[in-house]
């Protein structure tokens with residue numbers, strides 16, 4: 001059976017900066033990775049597009065969708081879905097949340113990815129994680145749409161936020177994305193509306209690679225890595241050996 005992963009992204013570019021490497025790496029390992037973009041980030045994360053002449057909401061959304069689709073292609077995403085729920089603020093009503101539950105049950109992810117639990121600069125981000133946790137919980141409930149296969153217990157990894165130190169986010173996993181860095185860099189460059197972030201996230205990946213090496217043995221045999229991504233896991237692991 002094909003392994004699967006599910007990314008829940010508040011806006012249509014977040015999955016690129018924050019876990020594009022994880023997506024491309026797992027695609028390379030044979031995972032079918034689904035991305036749900038709850039909104040296009042059309043109001044709050046598209047400043048460069050709004051500065052162009054004759055822009056309106058529909059044009060910005062269309063541009064953001066094209067950028068995200070191009071990035072998804074660069075990362076070998078299996079399926080990208082746009083819920084178009086609006087941003088600043090993002091609002092997920094009961095129907096939209098149930099739709100997300102349907103996606104979770106259909107994908108049966110081996111792991112999930114979403115935002116940090118706290119983000120005072122961008123409440124859409126922490127709200128997306130709250131919704132992801134609710135939807136995961138509902139997908140596990142035998143009483144929700146009885147007869148459907150219920151969800152197991154996929155890990156929810158919180159990907160790295162912007163302005164990390166303000167977000168109460170502490171990574172406990174570093175993933176070496178060196179083999180797919182070129183794919184992530186290509187995807188980053190698809191986000192033409194946010195060019196000011198390109199090099200910032202290149203630097204983040206390089207710094208996290210340093211932490212990967214330090215934590216894989218440092219100068220006593222630490223594995224070399226050029227680029228990495230950090231994640232904070234929500235749930236404990238169940239193991240037979242430490």
Ligand SMILES: [Zn+2]
Pocket residue numbers: 010011014041045122125
């Ligand atoms: Zn965002």
